Amino acid sequence: MTALVTLNGVSHAYDGPTVLEHVHLSVDKGSFLGVIGPSGSGKTTLLRIVLGNLIPTEGNVSRAAGIRLAYVPQVETVNWNFPITVSEVVLMAGASTLRRPWASVTQRREAGELLEQLGLGGLDHRHIRELSGGQQQRVFLARALHRKPELLVLDEPTSGVDVRTRHEIVHLLTDLHHDGMSIILTTHDINGLATHLPTIACVNRELIAVGTPREVLTPPILERTYGAPMEVLEHGGMLLVTDTPLEPA
Structure with a gap:
């Protein structure tokens, strides 16, 4: 298996407590990896290190030569008051490679095809x-796919969306993976997203476990990850993670 990005003993601190500690993780070609853990566990920091946007305070990161990465941020972190249209957002992906301050006919055609593929046809001139x-x-x-990435990196792709949209995003990412895209994402949504992924990494400052949902979504591993007891049930062949009910006083 070809490694696209490898973290070797990576640790990171932001002028204070360590948020990631001695993480060893390989993102291989063909991976579809979901990173789960509580708020403040270091998930987004891990993504930033994978992307190369953050240099770890300890350890090192190796990337495949010439690898193309693309990032999809949390929609909740975006300033929606910025005056920009849908097509302009998508074309921003190629801005760093343009030799002129406008997109070519080919780039506009490819952007339009992507919008059609993602069910956004006819919205290219709408304000985002x-x-x-x-x-x-x-x-x-x-926008991320317009970069033709080898590794797609997403931060909480189903955060703040309704159930129907979550299902659409899960199916879309699954289709991209089946077409050969390598993907790493973070999520708080264990039942709606993580249980549908082939591989899960549990993180809470350290890397606690990596494996299939059935290998890592166990009460002992989940309690180590989230710091609270959790139950794992099965419904219709799918795992279902729930909080352990409190004992009556």
Whole structure:
């Protein structure tokens, strides 16, 4: 298996407590990896290190030569007051490679094809703040795919969207993976997203476990990850993670 990005004993601290400690993790070609853990566990820091946007305070990161990465941020972190249209957002993906301050006919055609593929046809001239949360998420996914990445990196792709949109995003990412895209994402949504992924990494400052959902979504590993007892049930062949009910006083 070809490694696209490898973290070797990576630790990181932000002028204070360590948020990641001695993490060894390989993101291989063909991976579809979901990173789960509580708020403040270091998930987003891990993504930033994978992307090369953050240099770890300890350890090192190796990347495949010439690897193309693309990032899809949390929609909740975006300033929607910025005056920009849907097509302009997508075309921003190629801005760093343009020799002129406007997109070529080919780039505009490819952007339009991506928007059609993602169910956003006809919205290219709409202001992005006019779209629903799910549509906004797909616009940023189109921007990432316009870079033709080998590794797609997403931070909480189903955060703040409704159930139907979550299902659409899960199916879309699954289709991209089946077409050969390598993917790493973070999520708080264990039942709606993580249980559907082939591989999960549990993180809470350290890397606690990596494996299939059935290998890592166990009460002992989940308690180590989240610091609270959790139950794992099965419904219709799928795992279902729930909080352990409190004992009556």
